[in-house]
Amino acid sequence: MGGAVIPLSCHTIGPFFPHPFVQEGDNDLTRIAPDAPPSRRGSRIRLQGRVLREGGLPCVNAVVEAWQADAAGRFRHPADPGWQEADPEFLGWGRAVTDAEGRYEFHTLLPGGFLDRAPHVNLLVMASGLMRPVSTTLFFPGFSEANAADPVLGLLPAARRPLLVATEDGSGGFRFDILLRGPASEETPFFED
Amino acid sequence: MQRHALPARFDPLPAGTVPIVPTPGYPGTFTHTPSQPPIRRPPGRGEIAGPIALHRKLPCGEANLAEPSPGRPALGQLIHLAGQVLDEDGRPVADAVVELWQANAAGRYAHANDVRDAPLDPNFRGHGRVRTDAEGRYGFFTIRPGAYPVPGAAVWWRPPHIHFSVLGPSSLARLVTQMFFPGDPLNPLDHIFMAVPDTAARDRLLARPLPPAEVGAGWLGYRHDIVLRGRQATPPLA
Ligand SMILES: [Fe+3]
Numbered sequence: 001m002g003g004a005v006i007p008l009s010c011h012t013i014g015p016f017f018p019h020p021f022v023q024e025g026d027n028d029l030t031r032i033a034p035d036a037p038p039s040r041r042g043s044r045i046r047l048q049g050r051v052l053r054e055g056g057l058p059c060v061n062a063v064v065e066a067w068q069a070d071a072a073g074r075f076r077h078p079a080d081p082g083w084q085e086a087d088p089e090f091l092g093w094g095r096a097v098t099d100a101e102g103r104y105e106f107h108t109l110l111p112g113g114f115l116d117r118a119p120h121v122n123l124l125v126m127a128s129g130l131m132r133p134v135s136t137t138l139f140f141p142g143f144s145e146a147n148a149a150d151p152v153l154g155l156l157p158a159a160r161r162p163l164l165v166a167t168e169d170g171s172g173g174f175r176f177d178i179l180l181r182g183p184a185s186e187e188t189p190f191f192e193d
Numbered sequence: 194m195q196r197h198a199l200p201a202r203f204d205p206l207p208a209g210t211v212p213i214v215p216t217p218g219y220p221g222t223f224t225h226t227p228s229q230p231p232i233r234r235p236p237g238r239g240e241i242a243g244p245i246a247l248h249r250k251l252p253c254g255e256a257n258l259a260e261p262s263p264g265r266p267a268l269g270q271l272i273h274l275a276g277q278v279l280d281e282d283g284r285p286v287a288d289a290v291v292e293l294w295q296a297n298a299a300g301r302y303a304h305a306n307d308v309r310d311a312p313l314d315p316n317f318r319g320h321g322r323v324r325t326d327a328e329g330r331y332g333f334f335t336i337r338p339g340a341y342p343v344p345g346a347a348v349w350w351r352p353p354h355i356h357f358s359v360l361g362p363s364s365l366a367r368l369v370t371q372m373f374f375p376g377d378p379l380n381p382l383d384h385i386f387m388a389v390p391d392t393a394a395r396d397r398l399l400a401r402p403l404p405p406a407e408v409g410a411g412w413l414g415y416r417h418d419i420v421l422r423g424r425q426a427t428p429p430l431a
Contacts, residue, residue, distance in 0.1 A: 005283050005420045008397055009210050009389045011371040012222075014356060015344075016302040018294045018320040021358075026250070033249040054224040061306060067364055069239060077242035078199045079363070093244035114238065122239055126369055129221030131212040131388055133369055134231070155232050180225050192231035193203065193240045193365055 015128040017063055017097065027096040029066060029108035032089060039090035042071025042109030046173030047138065047166065050102040051125060054181040058102025062127035064178075066094045066106050068120065073112030080114075110140070118146035118153065125178055134190040138176045139165045152191070160189050200280055200423025203236055203365045209391030218384035220346065236365060243364045247290050251360075253324035258295075258317060258335040267317035267336050269298025271412035274372075274400065275332035278325045278359060281424035285329025286366075291419070292358040293333055294320040300341030300351075309341065331419075334412070340379055352379030352386065359419055366421040374415075375399040 025031060030038040038044075047066070051059040069075050069092065076086035096104040111119045121138045139147050147153055153161050163186070166174035178188045215222040234240070244250070259267040274293075278286040296302050296319070301311035303319040323331050335355075343349045352373060359368045373380055380386050389395050400415035408414030 005279060005281055006207055006210060006394070006397070007281060007420045007422045008368060008370045009212060009394050010369055011212065011356075011385055011388075013358070013369050015306050016294065016296075016304040016356075018304065020320060021251075021292055021294075021322070031250070032246070034252070036249075057224075059225070065367075067239070067243065075238065075242040077245055079238050079242040091244055091250055093247065093250065117237065117239070120239075122364065124364070124367060127225060129219075129225030131214045131216055131219075131222055131226070131385070133367065134227060152234055152237070155234060181228055184229055187227055187229055189229065190227050190231045191234040193234050193236045 010132055012128055012131050013063060013126045015061060017061055019097070022063070022095055022097040027094045027106045029068065029092055029094040029106060030090055032091045037089065039070070039087050039109060041087045041090065045108060045110050047106040047108065047121065047176060048169065048173060049104060049176040049178060051098050051104060051127065052102055052177060052179045053129065056179070056182070058100070059098055059127045059180065060100055060102065062098040062102070062125060064096045064098070064104045065124045066108070067122045067124070068092050068108065068111040069114055071109045071112050073114035113146055116149060116151055118143050118150040120150070123178070125180070127180070130180065134180065135193065136178065136188050136190050137164055140174065141165055141168060156189050159185070163189055199241070199426060200363055200366065201425040203241070203422055204281070204424070206422070210389065210394040212388035213390060216384055216388040218349065219388070240364050243362055243366070246288070247360055248288065248324040251290055251322060253290060253322050255318070255321040256323050256333050258319065258321050258333060260334065261316065261318050265316045267297065268314050269336035269339070271334070272337055272415055273332065273334055273408065273412050274355070274415045274417060275330065276417040276419060277329040278331060278361070278419045278421065279329055280421055280426060282426070284426055285325070285327070286361050286421060287325055287327045287329055289325040289329070289362070290322065290360040291325060291331045292320070292322045293355055295335065295355045296338040296341055298336055298339050300339030309344070311341070337374065349384060350379055350382070352377045352383050357419065359421060361421045361423070363423055366423050368419070368421055371398065372400055372417050373398050375402065
C-alpha cells in the first residue's frame with residue numbers, strides 16, 4: 001500500500017468507441033451474463049430515448065450506461081445493507097450505444113424505491129465532444145408522491161424537475177431524451193457526485 | 194462477492210486534474226458540454242454501489258491486439274503495456290474491467306466512423322478487454338499507435354494515444370481516459386491532452402517506458418498505472 005495517490009484525469013471517449021464493446025444483450029439489465037436467464041422478479045419495461053447535442057442534433061456512437069436497484073429497491077453490492085436479499089439474477093447495469101439518430105434503448109425491470117428515494121435509474125453518458133462524462137437520473141411518471149419527496153429530484157429548481165421524469169411511450173415503455181446542451185428550460189439536468 | 198472491498202470515501206477531484214470544458218481548440222465540446230453547472234449530489238447508496246462481477250456481462254480476456262493470429266504480427270512498434278488499477282490509497286482494485294482501444298500504426302481506427310484513407314491493418318485488432326487480477330494488474334500486447342489528423346478540425350493532429358475505459362467496484366470510480374507517450378512533439382499541441390491544466394496531472398497520463406533489458410527482445414515495455422476515485426476501502430464482505 002503506497003501513500004495517497006491522485007485519480008487519473010478523464011477524457012472524451014472520442015468518435016471511435018469500438019462497436020464490439022457493445023454486444024447484443026448488453027442493454028439488458030435483467031441478465032447478469034449474456035447466457036444467463038433474465039430475472040423475472042418485477043415488471044419488465046423498456047427505456048428508450050435519444051442523446052442530443054446543441055440544436056437538438058443527434059449524438060452518434062455515444063455510450064449510455066444505466067444502473068439501478070432491483071424491483072424491490074435493492075443493490076447486490078456491499079453498499080446496500082440488504083444486499084444479501086437482492087435479486088441474484090438481476091444485474092442492474094447495462095450499456096447501449098446510440099445509432100445515427102442518437103437513439104438508445106434498455107430492457108430492464110421497473111426499479112423499486114429505497115429509503116427516501118423514488119424509483120429511478122442512474123444514467124452515465126459518454127460521447128465525442130464530452131470531455132467529462134455526465135450523470136443524470138431518470139424518474140418515472142406515476143410516482144408523483146414519491147418523486148415529490150425524492151431528495152435528489154428536490155435538489156433541482158421546481159421548473160427543471162419535469163426534465164428528469166420519463167414519459168410513457170405508448171407501448172408499455174418509457175421515453176427519456178437527453179439534451180446535453182440547450183436552453184436551461186430544455187437542457188437535461190446533470191449531477192456531480 | 195468476498196473479493197470486492199468497497200471504497201468508503203469519495204473526495205472531490207483535485208483542482209486542475211479535470212479537463213477544462215468547453216475545451217479551447219476542440220469545437221465539439223462547445224456543442225456537447227452542458228451549459229448549466231452540474232448539481233452537486235451527496236453520493237447515496239446507488240451512486241456508491243455498482244455492478245458486481247461485471248466480467249460475466251462483459252467477457253474479458255482479449256489482451257492480444259498485436260498478433261491476433263500466431264506468426265502474423267501487426268505493423269508498427271510492438272509494445273507490452275501493463276500496470277495496476279489502484280484506488281486513492283494505492284490499494285489494488287481487483288476484478289476491474291479494463292477496456293482499451295486505439296488506432297493502428299498508420300493512425301487509422303478499425304471503425305466504420307473512421308473514413309480517412311490511411312490503410313487498415315488486417316493483423317491488428319484495435320481493441321481489447323481484460324479483468325484485473327487480485328493485485329489489480331492488467332496487461333495488453335499491442336503496438337504504439339500512429340498520430341492522426343482530427344476530421345473537420347483545421348490543423349490538429351492527435352498525438353499517439355490509447356483510450357482506456359475502466360469499470361471499478363463503484364459507479365463513482367467509473368473512468369474514461371487516454372494514455373499518451375512521453376516526449377512526443379504532438380503532446381503539447383494536443384487540445385485534449387492540454388485540456389488538463391495541471392502539469393503533474395498531465396504527466397500521470399504518460400506511459401512510463403521500461404528499460405529494454407527488463408522487457409526482453411521482440412517488443413518495448415511500458416507501464417501505466419490507473420488510479421480510480423475512492424479510498425478507505427472497507428474490509429471485504431463475506
Ligand atoms: Fe483517439
